[in-house]
Amino acid sequence: MDTKEPKNIEAPSAAGSPPDGPDHEGHVVLIPRPSTHPPRSPGILQQNWSLRRKYIIAAVLCLASFSGAVAPLSGQLNLADQEKLYTKTKIQEAYANSAALAGMAGGPFFFAPISHVFGRSSVIFWCILCTLVCQVWGAVMTHSDDYIPFIMSRLFAGFFGAVPTVLGPRIVTDLFFLHQRGRAFTALHMSFLFGTIAGPTFSGFISANAFFPVEFWWTVGLLGFTLICCFCFLEETGFDRVNFERNPDVPQNLVANRFATFFFGQSVVLPSTWRETAKIAAVPFLIGICPVTIIMGIFTLISFGFYVGVNALTPVWLQKPAAEGGYGFTLKQNAAFTFCHWVGIIIVQFYGHWLNDKLPLALARRFNNGVWKPEYRLHVLWLPSLILNPIGLGIFGAALQYHLHYMVLALGVFIVTIGSLASVPVTVNYVVECFTHYPAEAGIVIGAYRIVYGLTISFYINPWVAAVDVGWVYGMMAFFAVFSFFFVMLLMWKGHAIRGIQFASLASSEEGEKLMEEY
Numbered sequence: 128m129d130t131k132e133p134k135n136i137e138a139p140s141a142a143g144s145p146p147d148g149p150d151h152e153g154h155v156v157l158i159p160r161p162s163t164h165p166p167r168s169p170g171i172l173q174q175n176w177s178l179r180r181k182y183i184i185a186a187v188l189c190l191a192s193f194s195g196a197v198a199p200l201s202g203q204l205n206l207a208d209q210e211k212l213y214t215k216t217k218i219q220e221a222y223a224n225s226a227a228l229a230g231m232a233g234g235p236f237f238f239a240p241i242s243h244v245f246g247r248s249s250v251i252f253w254c255i256l257c258t259l260v261c262q263v264w265g266a267v268m269t270h271s272d273d274y275i276p277f278i279m280s281r282l283f284a285g286f287f288g289a290v291p292t293v294l295g296p297r298i299v300t301d302l303f304f305l306h307q308r309g310r311a312f313t314a315l316h317m318s319f320l321f322g323t324i325a326g327p328t329f330s331g332f333i334s335a336n337a338f339f340p341v342e343f344w345w346t347v348g349l350l351g352f353t354l355i356c357c358f359c360f361l362e363e364t365g366f367d368r369v370n371f372e373r374n375p376d377v378p379q380n381l382v383a384n385r386f387a388t389f390f391f392g393q394s395v396v397l398p399s400t401w402r403e404t405a406k407i408a409a410v411p412f413l414i415g416i417c418p419v420t421i422i423m424g425i426f427t428l429i430s431f432g433f434y435v436g437v438n439a440l441t442p443v444w445l446q447k448p449a450a451e452g453g454y455g456f457t458l459k460q461n462a463a464f465t466f467c468h469w470v471g472i473i474i475v476q477f478y479g480h481w482l483n484d485k486l487p488l489a490l491a492r493r494f495n496n497g498v499w500k501p502e503y504r505l506h507v508l509w510l511p512s513l514i515l516n517p518i519g520l521g522i523f524g525a526a527l528q529y530h531l532h533y534m535v536l537a538l539g540v541f542i543v544t545i546g547s548l549a550s551v552p553v554t555v556n557y558v559v560e561c562f563t564h565y566p567a568e569a570g571i572v573i574g575a576y577r578i579v580y581g582l583t584i585s586f587y588i589n590p591w592v593a594a595v596d597v598g599w600v601y602g603m604m605a606f607f608a609v610f611s612f613f614f615v616m617l618l619m620w621k622g623h624a625i626r627g628i629q630f631a632s633l634a635s636s637e638e639g640e641k642l643m644e645e646y
Contacts, residue, residue, distance in 0.1 A: 189318035194353040195288035196322025199227035203327040208339035213274040223281045230285025232578040235293035235571040240408035246396045248361040254290040259350040266343035292319040297567040301364035309483030312552040324468040331462025410568040417629040424576035429611035432580025434547030467537040471544030501560040502622035513612045516546030520605040528598025563635045
C-alpha cells in the first residue's frame with residue numbers, strides 16, 4: 128500500500144461538490160476525497176488517519192481472519208484417529224470439513240446485520256471468543272458416541288470463524304483509498320486462505336504422534352492471542368461521513384474506549400433499530416439476485432470451488448492405501464505435503480500485491496484517460512484463472528489416474544493453489560466496488576458462492592469417480608474452469624450495462640471517478 132500521506136487536500140463542500148483543486152497523491156487522485164472537517168472524535172474520517180494507525184488495524188484484522196480460518200479446519204488431516212474412535216470411513220470423517228465450510232458460508236449472513244447494531248469490531252471480538260469455545264468443544268469430543276457433537280463443533284467453529292473476513296471488506300473500504308484497496312483486499316483474503324492451509328499443516332505435525340484432540344488445543348492459544356490484539360487495537364469504523372452530527376461521541380480515555388467498543392458496542396456506532404437491522408439482513412439476498420453478482424458468483428463457484436474440492440479431498444487420496452489407489456501417506460507425510468499450498472499462496476501474495484492495483488490503474492490511464500471502471504480489476508485474472516487453474520486440475524487428475532509420483536500430484540496442487548487463490552481478492556474487490564454502500568453484504572454473497580461447491584463435494588465424489596474414473600473427474604473440472612472464465616469476459620465486455628440491471632437502492636460504484644491527474 129502507498130506509504131505517502133495526503134497533503135494539502137481540500138474538502139468537498141457540504142453539498143458534496145468536488146473541491147476547486149485536485150486531490151492527489153503524486154499523480155493519483157484520492158477517492159473518496161479526504162475531508163478537513165474537524166472530527167468530533169478519533170473515530171470519524173478514518174481515511175484521514177495516519178498510515179501507521181491504519182496498518183495496525185489492518186494487521187490485526189488479518190490476524191483475526193487467519194485465526195478464524197485456522198480453527199474450523201484444524202482437524203482436516205488426522206482422519207485415522209477419528210476413523211478408529213468414531214468407527215467411520217475417511218469420507219465420513221471428511222464431513223467435518225463440509226460442516227466447517229457450511230458454517231463459514233452461513234455465519235456471515237447472521238453476523239453482518241448484527242454488526243450494524245453492535246459495531247464491527249465488537250462482533251469480530253466476540254466471534255473470535257466463540258470460535259475459541261468451539262475449539263475446546265471439539266477437543267473434548269473423545270468418546271465413541273461423540274461423532275455428531277464433533278461434527279457440530281466444526282459447524283459452529285466455521286459459523287463464528289469466518290466473520291472477521293466478511294466484516295473486513297467494510298473496514299478496508301472505510302480505511303483505505305480506492306487505489307490502495309486491491310493490495311489491502313489481497314492481504315485480508317490471503318490471511319484467511321493461508322489460515323485454511325496452515326491450520327491443517329500445523330495440526331498434522333502436532334498430532335502426528337499424539338491423540339487427535341491436541342490439534343485443537345494449540346489453536347486455543349492462537350485465538351487467545353488474537354483476542355488480546357483485537358481488544359487492544361481494533362477500532363470502530365462505522366460512521367456517517369456526511370452528517371457528522373449523527374455520530375456518537377467516542378470516549379477518549381483508553382480504558383473507557385475499549386470497554387465502550389467491545390462491551391457496549393452500540394454506544395460507539397450509529398443508532399440503528401432492529402427493524403433497520405432486519406432490512407439490512409435482506410440486503411445480501413437482494414445483492415445475490417443482481418445479474419452482476421450472479422455472473423461473478425458462477426465464475427467463483429466453479430473456479431474457486433474446484434480448489435476447495437481438491438484441498439478437502441487431498442488427505443483422503445494421500446492416506447488411502449496404495450492398493451486402493453492412494454499413496455499410503457502417514458499423517459506427518461500428509462502435513463509435509465501441504466507445503467505445496469504454502470509456496471503457492473506466498474506466490475499469490477506477491478502477485479496480488481504487485482499487480483492487483485497497478486494493472487487496473489495502468490489500464491485506466493492507457494485506455495480511459497485515467498477515469499475509473501471497476502471492470503479494470505478483472506484483467507488481473509487472465510493468467511491465474513484461464514491458464515493456470517485448468518492446467519493444475521489436469522495434472523492433479525492425471526497423477527491420480529495413472530498413480531504418478533506424489534511430486535506430480537504436488538505440482539498439480541501447487542498450480543491449482545495459485546490459479547484459484549489469486550482470483551479471490553479480485554472477485555471480492557470487484558463485487559464490493561459494484562455495491563460500495565454494502566461491502567460486507569457483497570462479500571458475504573461471493574463468499575457463499577466460493578464455499579458452496581467445496582462443502583458438498585464429499586457427498587458425491589465417490590459416485591462421480593465410479594462413473595468416469597478419477598482422472599476424468601478432475602479433467603472435467605479443468606474444462607469447466609475454462610468455461611467459467613467466459614463469465615469474467617462477459618463482465619469485461621458489458622460490465623457497465625450489466626451493473627445497471629439492479630435495485631436502485633443498492634446501486635453504487637466509483638465508476639467515472641478521475642483517478643489520474645496530469646501535471
